[in-house]
Amino acid sequence: xxxxxxxxxxxxxxxxxxxxxxxxxxxxxxxxxxxxxxxxxxxxxxxxxxxxxxxxxxxxxxxxxxxxxxxxxxxxxxxxxxxxxxxxxxxxxxxxxxxxxxxxxxxxxxxxxxxxxxxxxxxxxxxxxxxxxxxxxxxxxxxxxxxxxxxxxxxxxxxxxxxxxx
Amino acid sequence: xxxxxxxxxxxxxxxxxxxxxxxxxxxxxxxxxxxxxxxxxxxxxxxxxxxxxxxxxxxxxxxxxxxxxxxxxxxxxxxxxxxxxxxxxxxxxxxxxxxxxxxxxxxxxxxxxxxxxxxxxxxxxxxxxxxxxxxxxxxxxxxxxxxxxxxxxxxxxxxxxxxxxx
DNA sequence: ACGTAATACATGATATGTCATACATTGATA
DNA sequence: TATCAATGTATGACATATCATGTATTACGT
Numbered sequence: 001x002x003x004x005x006x007x008x009x010x011x012x013x014x015x016x017x018x019x020x021x022x023x024x025x026x027x028x029x030x031x032x033x034x035x036x037x038x039x040x041x042x043x044x045x046x047x048x049x050x051x052x053x054x055x056x057x058x059x060x061x062x063x064x065x066x067x068x069x070x071x072x073x074x075x076x077x078x079x080x081x082x083x084x085x086x087x088x089x090x091x092x093x094x095x096x097x098x099x100x101x102x103x104x105x106x107x108x109x110x111x112x113x114x115x116x117x118x119x120x121x122x123x124x125x126x127x128x129x130x131x132x133x134x135x136x137x138x139x140x141x142x143x144x145x146x147x148x149x150x151x152x153x154x155x156x157x158x159x160x161x162x163x164x165x166x
Numbered sequence: 167x168x169x170x171x172x173x174x175x176x177x178x179x180x181x182x183x184x185x186x187x188x189x190x191x192x193x194x195x196x197x198x199x200x201x202x203x204x205x206x207x208x209x210x211x212x213x214x215x216x217x218x219x220x221x222x223x224x225x226x227x228x229x230x231x232x233x234x235x236x237x238x239x240x241x242x243x244x245x246x247x248x249x250x251x252x253x254x255x256x257x258x259x260x261x262x263x264x265x266x267x268x269x270x271x272x273x274x275x276x277x278x279x280x281x282x283x284x285x286x287x288x289x290x291x292x293x294x295x296x297x298x299x300x301x302x303x304x305x306x307x308x309x310x311x312x313x314x315x316x317x318x319x320x321x322x323x324x325x326x327x328x329x330x331x332x
Numbered sequence: 333a334c335g336t337a338a339t340a341c342a343t344g345a346t347a348t349g350t351c352a353t354a355c356a357t358t359g360a361t362a
Numbered sequence: 363t364a365t366c367a368a369t370g371t372a373t374g375a376c377a378t379a380t381c382a383t384g385t386a387t388t389a390c391g392t
Contacts, residue, residue: 004278006314007290008184010297013224013306015181018174020304020350034378051340058178063341067378087340087387112170118300119173122292130288131176138186140179148172182379189380200348217370225349229371233348253357253370 018111025107029100035071036104038064039093041147042077043101046092049082053091056147058140076100184277191273195266201237204230205259205267206274207313208243212258215248219257222313224306242266 022033031039034057041056042048048056050063057064068091071077076097082088093101135141188199197205200223207222208214214222216229223230234257237243242263248254259267301307 002278003290004281005274006294007281007285008274008277009224009310009313010294010301011177011181011184013301013304013310014297015177016225016349017301017304017306018177023350032377049340058175058182064378065342069342070377085340085388089341108171108174111174112168115170115173118296122296123289124173124293124296125169126288127285127290127293128172128176130284130290131180134284135176135179135183138179138183140182144175144179147175186380198347215370216372230348231372235372236347251358251370255371 022107022111025110026104029103030074031100031104034067035076036107038067038071039076039097039101039104040108042091042093043098043105044147047090049088049090051088056143058143071097188273188277191276192270195269196240197266197270200225200233201242202270202273204233204237205242205263205270208257208259209264209267209271210313213256215254215256217254222309224309237263 019033022036026032026036029036037057038053041053045052045056050065050068053068054063068077068079072079076094078092078094078097080090080092082090132141136145185199188202192198192202195202203223204219207219211218211222216231216234219234220229234243234245238245242260244258244260244263246256246258248256298307302311
């Protein structure tokens with residue numbers, strides 16, 4: 001099995017195991033990794049529309065309605081139809097949602113510690129350039145570029161216009 | 167967003183986009199990435215039991231019954247209950263399955279070319295060391311170690327006993 | 333003012349990953 | 363020979379990723 005194939009499978013394995021670890025850590029909160037990401041994005045960008053949320057999540061779908069529905073049902077997110085434009089819904093965290101988001105921050109911090117220990121003596125940053133080059137024009141890469149001020153090779157990510165929140 | 171968080175999301179984004187690309191390339195074959203992996207594992211290890219297949223796939227589940235059921239339905243895999251031990255089923259590729267597996271090989275080869283171009287001037291092996299260190303004792307890492315002769319840091323992967331195929 | 337195109341979101345359908353539980357078969361023991 | 367533990371596989375239930383399609387609302391042109 002050659003190097004490229006090894007890379008493909010290793011990426012899948014690492015991502016899969018990391019996600020499993022993250023889901024395990026989130027279980028006491030009764031949250032999944034995808035739900036946690038939504039809480040964190042709302043924490044940083046609220047109030048925002050469903051479509052904008054979809055543009056910021058590392059996954060591509062027109063509008064993450066069902067994902068958000070679950071969080072609304074759990075009492076973590078509030079959804080209000082925009083008065084200004086009835087097509088939009090405005091999403092914000094409830095008080096409970098803010099508390100849960102803070103716990104997610106702590107769980108993520110522990111994972112980040114482990115990652116930093118793993119890469120402590122590895123010269124990994126040139127490879128992040130390679131990753132960025134692979135995804136830069138694809139939906140997930142665009143979502144990540146929007147969320148961060150990371151150096152994006154070859155061009156700056158266009159900033160999205162202001163939220164339609166009422 | 168700090169380095170560790172960037173790594174987490176980049177891993178997810180790269181894996182997700184790569185999987186989407188792979189699924190797109192497989193669509194004319196009416197296959198998904200998971201099904202393609204099964205075909206390739208059977209191509210290399212057949213005849214094998216369901217549990218053994220599960221141990222070789224980069225994902226952990228007791229037995230990938232439903233995944234295999236779909237491939238049997240499509241006429242790509244043959245499943246026979248073992249005469250020697252009625253608990254076991256023996257899996258092999260049909261003629262059509264072998265043909266499809268060969269096409270998957272070609273699709274994978276194209277992806278591997280792109281990966282090699284991406285990493286042409288990057289020193290990626292320190293990153294692979296980090297990846298191996300992260301997953302080596304986890305189910306996906308064990309599956310990969312079983313499938314390959316890759317250098318696994320700190321110890322050799324134990325080889326699984328011979329298949330129960332009749 | 334009205335009709336149509338565009339936009340935002342919701343839902344249907346399918347695949348699959350994950351955890352838990354159930355069923356069938358075999359091996360070990362008394 | 364009968365019983366129980368162990369093993370391999372199947373299935374239930376849920377979440378979610380993905381693609382496609384449908385619904386509601388707004389913007390635009392006449």
